[in-house]
Amino acid sequence: MTRTLVISDIHGELELFEQLLAKVQYDPHHDQLILLGDYVDRGPHSKKVLDKVIELKAQGALVLKGNHEDMMIKALTTDDEHAWKHWAHRNGGSNTLQSYGFSEEEFIVPENVEFVKPELYSDKLTGHLEFIQCLDSVIVSEDYIFVHAGIHPTLPIAETDPYVLMWIREDFYNGYHGDKTVIFGHTPTTILHDNKNNHAIYFGKNNIIGIDGAAVYGGQLNCLELPTKIMHYVKK
Template sequence: MKRILVISDIHGEIEKFEQLLEEAQYDAKQDQLILLGDYVDRGPNARAVIEKVRELKEEGALILKGNHEDMMIKALTTNEERSWNHWVKRNGGDKTLYSYGFVEEDIAVNEKDFQKPILHSRVLEEHIKFIQELDHYIETEEYIFVHAGVEPMKRVSESEPYTLMWIRNEFHNGYSGEKVVVFGHTETKTLHGSEECGVYFGSNRIIGIDGGAVYGGQLNCLELPSKKVYVIKN
């Protein structure tokens, strides 16, 4: 039986990500790797993480979209001032753009007369196309893998993509389904109600794995079905 290895919320932390794959002794021929989203923003090298994720997908990894990819796509493919500012100024999108070689002047905007900057990057364009095609969830006989969670009273297949990338408390407190839901998005120390960054095993068959690596926590990898956990700490 193949091991399932699940990682989420890498946020540009390419070194930790590669160290974690090594720590878990990931072998594409023997294991099924599942990544739950949030590869970009806030951390040092989103571009390198996306490149690595693309390579892993070609080797058979299953790749999901997170809310930070959602914000990135909206900011870069529309002319909405709100989407741009929300991503770049509030959610670390500036760090992502810096990783593609842009500098502060390239992404600056006139707040009185908003015009989205024109950003020329073939690599960024390729990465946008890659991200746009990612799925929002994976469902097996035993598990649901998703970035943020599921709507408690709906089948995952009936949930809105936005919800699967953004939901929090309603899912954490209200889920009572038969399948185990493995998710990221919300730092596990919030779920634990303490400074504990380890994987959260909820009593209602939810497993949170976002260790808040980009905030000084740790990057977690959950192995299934054993529930063994591999960790790279800051």
Template sequence: MKRILVISDIHGEIEKFEQLLEEAQYDANQDQLILLGDYVDRGPNARAVIEKVRELKKEGALILKGNHEDMMIKALTTNEERSWNHWVKRNGGDKTLYSYGFVEEDIAVNEKDFQKPILHSRVLEEHIKFIQELDHYIETEEYIFVHAGVEPMKRVSESEPYTLMWIRNEFHNGYSGEKVVVFGHTETKTLHGSEDCGVYFGSNRIIGIDGGAVYGGQLNCLELPSKKVYGIKN
């Protein structure tokens, strides 16, 4: 039986990501890798992470979309001031754009007369197309893999994509389904209620794996079905 390896919330931390794949001895021919989203923002090299993720997908990895990809797409494909500011100013989108070679002047906007900056980058355009086509969840006989969680009283197939990328407490406290839900999005130390950045195994069949690597925590990899955990600390 193939090992399933699950990683989430890489946030531009390309070195940690590559170290973690090595630590887990990932082999595309032997293992099924599943990535739960949030490849971009806040960390140093979103571009390199997306490039790596694209390579891994070609080798058979299953790749999901996170809320940071959702914000990125909205900011870069609409002309909405709110979407731009929400991503660039509040959620680390500036770091993502810097990784594509842009500088502060390139992404500055006039607050009185908003016009989205014109950003010429063939690589960024390719990455946007790649991200737009990503799925929001994977469901197997035993597991649901998703970025943030599921609506407690609905089938995952009936949940809104927005919910799958953004939900928090309602899912953490209210889920009572039969399948084990593996998710990222919310730092595990919040779920543990302590400084523990390791994987969170909830009593209601939920497993949180976001170790808050970009905030000084650790990048986790969960192995299934063994529930073994690999981690790269800061």
């Protein structure tokens, strides 16, 4: 492979994702594509994005699980009220369910009634759920650590709960000082740059590279090219 291309936090933005792959002229025969999670929620086309991710994985892409996949799994595989409402009501799961053809009347549970988990079924949704449940949470190479949210700054990765790898924020990006460079999404780079208008990839002095350009919020979808560390991006 001549290049490694890293993308994160697509969030249902299929058009931007396909534009970015075209812009970098991604070729699975020569490039290693690594996707860092959060394919679903908030954007309009979660189902189609997962279809694309499955296609890319079959061609050789390395695919990780993000915290939004984590929420989706917990909501759809348990009867826990908090898990359902946390995902479907408050974190963009409604957009994901609508992309599979469900209406709000089918999955929004009123606050003033006893919770009964909505019964939703779709062959496509079931297949996608099985796919994301099998995804890894971290990739470690000779020089880099690829992860959705970050790593615990003092725990060995092998001893770290996958939940931490998908959800951690400040403790990681303020506290990490390891030798390997950690490439991650999850935290919008506007926060890392401390500039609400700067969606560019963040190159931290403590060996961290944040690439979540908050595309679904009107920012940009970033791609980090390695080993050159060139930034590619598209925006609406």
